[in-house]
Amino acid sequence: MHPALSVIFFTVTSGAGYGLFAITCLYNSISQSHPLGDEGVLLSCAIALGLITFGLISSTFHLANPKNAWRAFSRVRTSWLAREGLLAILFYPIAALYMVTIWKGIGGYNWLAVISMLSALWAITTIFSTGMIYACLKTIRQWHNALTPINYILLGAMLGGLIFLFIVSMYEPVITGLVVTSTYLIIIAAIAKIVYFFWIGTPAGPTINTATSFTRSMVRLLDVGHTAGTFLTEEFGYQVARARLIALRWLVLLFAFAIPALVLWVGVGLMPISVVFAIAVISGFIGVMIERWLFFAEARHVVNLYHGTQQC
Amino acid sequence: MKLGLVIDLDTCVGCNACAVACKQWNTSGTTGPLTDFEPYGKDPTGVWFNRIRNYEVGDYPNSKTVHFPMSCMHCDDAACVTVCPTGASYKREEDGIVLVDQDKCMGCNYCAWACPYGARELDREDGVMKKCTLCVDRIYDENLPEDERKPACVMTCPSHARYFGDFDDPNSEVSIISRERNGEQLMPELGYEPVNKYLRPREKKNVDTYVNETNSIKAVKDWVNRLVAR
Amino acid sequence: MDQAFKRKSYSLKSSITTKGISVPENLPQFEDHSKQETKFTTCYMCACRCGIKVTVEDNLVRFIQGNKNHPINKGVLCAKGNAGIMKQNSPGKLIQPLMRKKGSERGEGDFEPVSWDAALDYLTKRLDNIRKTDPKKLAFFTGRDQMQALTGFWAQQFGTINWAAHGGFCSVNMAAAGLYTTGQSFWEFGDPDWDRTKYFLMWGVAEDHSSNPIKIGLEKLKRRGAKFVSINPVRTGYQAIADEWIPIKPGTDGMLALSMVHVLLKNDLFDYEYVLQYTNATQLVVHTPQEMGDGLIYRNEEGQPLAWDLEKEAFVDATLAEIKPALFGEYQTPEGKTVKTSFTLLAERYLGDEYAPENATKICGVPADMIERLALEMAHVAFEESIEIKTEWTDWAGRKHDSFIGRPVSMHAMRGVSAHSNGFQACRAIHLLQVLLGSVDVPGGHLAKPPYPKHVCPPIKPAKPKAPGEPLDGPPLGFPTCPEDLVIDDDGNPLRIDKAYSWEAPIANHGLMHMVITNAVNGDPYPIDTLIFFMANMSWNSSMNTGKIRDLLREKDDKGEYKLPFLVVADAFHSEMVAFADLVLPDTTYLERFDTISMLDRPISEPDGVCDAIRAPVVEITSDVRPWQEVMVELASRLKFPAFTNEDGSAKYKGYKDFIVNYEKTPGIGFLAGWRGKDGEKSLRGEPNPKQWEKYVENECFFEYKLAKHERFYRFANKDYLEFAKNAGFVASTKPITMELYSETLQKFRLAGLGLYGGPQPKDERDQYRTARFFDPLPEFYIPLEQRCTSIEEYPFHAITQRPMMMYHSWDSQNAWLRQILAQNYMYMNRQKAIEMGIEDLSWIWIESKTGRIRVQVKLMEGVETSTIWTWNAIGKQRGTWGLDADANESNQGFLLNHLINEHLPCGDTGRPITNSDPITGQAAWYDLQVKIYPAKKGEVGVWPSFETIKPLPGSERSKEKLRYQTHEAVGLNRSLKDILTRGDTKRDK
Ligand SMILES: Nc1nc2c(c(=O)[nH]1)N[C@H]1C(S)=C(S)[C@@H](COP(=O)(O)OP(=O)(O)OC[C@H]3O[C@@H](n4cnc5c(=O)[nH]c(N)nc54)[C@H](O)[C@@H]3O)O[C@H]1N2
Ligand SMILES: Nc1nc2c(c(=O)[nH]1)N[C@H]1C(S)=C(S)[C@@H](COP(=O)(O)OP(=O)(O)OC[C@H]3O[C@@H](n4cnc5c(=O)[nH]c(N)nc54)[C@H](O)[C@@H]3O)O[C@H]1N2
Ligand code: SF4
Ligand code: SF4
Ligand code: SF4
């Protein structure tokens, strides 16, 4: 699949935003005294919403006819994209309610627990639906599995967690528990991603034989029937050399997981705390951006079978 | 009704007539124009609803060349429609034709991602998704002579490799021929239930050889003249 | 047509449908039909000439579809025909007459517009002068046209022998072999009986002039369960759907056919009665080796051929009915000569071991058992599955028969066989096979299309020069039957500029257009003054050795004058040829003009019907172009050709239409066969009808006369048909048409080569050798000429081309839709072979022949014979032509194979160069090419050679980045909001 920058930005930043928001809320509802204080929470939420909004705006750049974007919520009955859109839009009032709750201190503890749980769940569900946009496509084996939404959630949470750490560090000295939790999150996300890499490595899925109904012999493409590229070859024909993909996978593991985990683990104490977290965040973002690029670049749409690919 | 096509791979010679007929009809049709880019320049390309690809099955000298026309299969379980967030893509209740409402599409490409058969092409100029309409603007146009109320591609196919009709009607040409010749769906494992069916090449014909047991002529003198009047 | 219409939209309510495909309610009106007009005409996106129905809206073409009533295409249309809109829309169209700019060099393409009057005044003066001094100094050659009856007549009236159409570089071998053997042929001359045949053999056909009919026919075969065998080195297109594919080595079909003949004879499997009754098999051939008259038919005093009557035990006139002639045997004549039936010679020849499948396989690469099996399968179908059509008919001798017996084996062959220098004989071999199976013009076999069959061969001789100012006695092209018919001077030198009908190509029925430029520039046999090319791209895809030809066109003499003084190009598009013109006369497109597809020409008949057609304009001309037909008639009047001038010197015809309607070739016979007679009540023959055009237009622009059931088969011996044909002017006599398996005509030329002929004989040793060697009276196989002087070790590959179904020669690259399908060609080769040679898919390779080399991109495939490489024909284009941008794929990745093919045999002889053509007919030997291939060096990419970029023509429109063709605003079909919000899934409510 052709990796469109707008979509990469969208999924990574909004994922991180929802992750951050969810963690902020969750932390808030779990820990009695929030280390950030109300102002910190609001800042954290604002940053999260900023990321989310940036992501959503970025996603509209992907549209060829953005003037109809408002219609994108029409088909929540069936479309994960519509659901995602609706969840994303409805998240704003919920987030606002949460922030007002914090800001004005309204409602009791129970209300706070309810609204923060609701916001966190909503945020996670939204990332889940982002993942489902891809996971529901039977045409792309690399996406059409449970690991896709899991990865989206874990990576969003991971990035959110790292940003959260950074924000917390501006208010509080190190909170070991948080660092440890973050590290676990990184490790779990890394494991999920590694499992994914292995999983998509085994050939499965439709073949040129089932695509053409000639199942008993070797089938080879002779001619595509057009001189130049088409919408189909541009959108789906994107292909990167195997070696480069492998190299990029190592970069993902390095930037998204190894560096953040390592700095969290050994960096604290060696460097100023904000530098440690800044490195983790930046590296994490770079890593997840590459991961997202790979998510597209490694996905092989079945239409490629008709253009000569033997198996997707 | 369940309208769709049957493509006969036994007779398709890959002439591209159907593809061009589709282009000329539809560029002034209900989802037209079908924009062309660099029409006279480098790498000309454009929006087509029907494309012919060519494959080779098996190895030389026993290879078989197969011409493979593909357009929208008007799937019964059309994920292209379920994924469409705007509702621009829909499957008509009355006849099963899958269409894109050009006024509602936002050009997100999502439906194209969901289509296994490469049947949808974005018109970058209009910013909307376009696809085979099953010539809805022909088949129902009562101002056209009745025998011309067929898709342009079907009308034009010189080797009669395309059939159009109602699969709900067990006595329609398409139902009968796909029954008789085991019309197949492409990539059935994906479960889209494509309506269009493909007829695989017929079995190779076997012809007896004629050997004149009693005869083995070695030279002209072996022949005896017969008395035949001119 | 860069229009950006908006969209109107309508909502659609749900509808009620019951059975069948009924129309749902509330559909919008998608088109405003009241603004549209439908008109009929004849397609000319190619020479198949299908009937089309065109919907026009505001002088724009909305839709072109097949005319379902038309005999040729029965409603279907090919890809090209479907792309007519984009021909009409092409930025490559010529829009006004042009003169080469003073001081500019030929080939630079620097032009200035002139008016039609000025252009025609100038041309008239020039031509008038030529006509009055030495008419053969005008050479007029026409390419892809189908109006040879007019152009040939024009040349005849002008008085130049230097006229021909493209047949010589196209498929004259096929036509000539047929007309000299069975009186009909494949191609436009005949078709398989698609409705009845049970076994079909296709030899070397990729597309043919019979484009849609073949496709329609193949499907019929498949539906009926007939077997389709394809003989072709490449498996694409039609071959893809063949039940059996025979990857033959190029140039060896003659051997394959003769080996099948061997198998049939050896098993005594041939139609004894058919051969005896309808061919010259029983005629006796004089056997006096090394003597004058050897190999000629033994004749009586009246010149009638003789046979041996088995009952009378005497020599009898072989043309009589009711004789009982011997098919085999050797007899002594009273004069003491030995004579043998020609069939004896034939059987002796083909029973020979060299034709045994075990030996043939070494030449054609087809396994021996396969050759044998195919022959025996055909025999089985012909003799065990024969068919009978119950219809009473009368044979030539007046005998009644109550049915037609059919041998349902049929064949079709085209340029894969004929575009080789042994093609004439190979085609004859195929006809022999057909005749032995008794399958010519019988039900289920191969059927002629009227005006064929003709007598073997048609009684028209090539015209010889006349005094200046006088018309020729007949058409420039004809059918020689003996050396006396050659068009040579007393020293035996060629008289025609293309050397047709000279010793180099004695039976050059269609001329040798591919030699004209070379010969004219070299003054060989003489220089000419003016050359007119109509509809031929001779500086590009229709010439051999294109690079050299382009140089020749620019070559000057010592005085700095062009060796080819004046070149007129009548074209409709900015082709590569245009740049070399001194005067460009722009033609219309086919949608803009009147035209005829005449019985006098290459008609569109079907086996069971006599057909002709016209073209009538469907859109108005919007630029300063004129139909070439009109221009020809005007020039004819200006030059005062006798047939175009009244006694008082005034023009006889007002224009083309007037000419077509009123001109009579012989009384009652004119260009159009339909609605003749004063009131249009007569068909085929009748006085001119002033309303004839209108009748054609009314009848969807075609005319079809169905033959009666009893006139549809065995027409070579069918009394009623022959009488009908004579009346219609198709044949000159009602005598039966005797098929000539043994060709006395060829033997006469051979005797001349051997020095044993009592008339003109060749003086040059090579001419002697060539006539003696190749003019075999029996179909014969020989190694193609180029291979005879090219080491197969050094040049191990055969390089051939094929026509792509969606492109017509050079002229569809300007088509915005078609070029999206194919704007770049590759060189295809066998995958396994490439792997052995270390050649990678899509890499750049050099292809080298004795003539030159080209660099191209290679593509690997399964379906190609291992020693063959092939590409699509005529895709490569010169930069800047055809309204294309300079960076168009055609000019930068597409290529021409023609650079590697020499118009002279690349045999390094020291004597005069000899044309790279069939030695009998002069058919261009495109497919004899032998090459070697090797990978290009690193960094060597892109096609080579490439030529300078041609400037745009004055007034031409620049091409656009975007094309949005539409004849009206689209009427959209909308989904209701309610449906969007309420419907759950995609499915219908069950
Ligand atoms: N290598 C190789 N070369 C080949 C062949 C091959 O198989 N291989 N095939 C050969 C054969 S069989 C043939 S017939 C020739 C064909 O070669 P050509 O006869 O040269 O055919 P085209 O390339 O179609 O060019 C015909 C010209 O007609 C012009 N034209 C098109 N429409 C009109 C019109 O309406 N009016 C006028 N006045 N002009 C028009 C076009 O612009 C073009 O310049 O090529 C031969 N060359
Ligand atoms: N679409 C389209 N249609 C056309 C034309 C066009 O340009 N485009 N051109 C028209 C013209 S002018 C002509 S003359 C006709 C020609 O019509 P065809 O005769 O069909 O033309 P070619 O493309 O030359 O096809 C020759 C075939 O013979 C095969 N072949 C080559 N060498 C041999 C051999 O030695 N033995 C055998 N058995 N096969 C061999 C080639 O692989 C190829 O498939 O088509 C006409 N129709
Ligand atoms: S028109 Fe018919 S034969 Fe030609 S490509 Fe289409 S389906 Fe095949
Ligand atoms: S073929 Fe593709 S576009 Fe057509 S209905 Fe099926 S999924 Fe949708
Ligand atoms: S591109 Fe248009 S039709 Fe396709 S999913 Fe998006 S909005 Fe729907």
Ligand code: SF4
């Ligand atoms: S049915 Fe109509 S729109 Fe669909 S492929 Fe055929 S011609 Fe094109």
Ligand code: SF4
């Ligand atoms: S075969 Fe095609 S291009 Fe040729 S005349 Fe027929 S429709 Fe036109």
Ligand SMILES: [Mo]
């Ligand atoms: Mo030709």
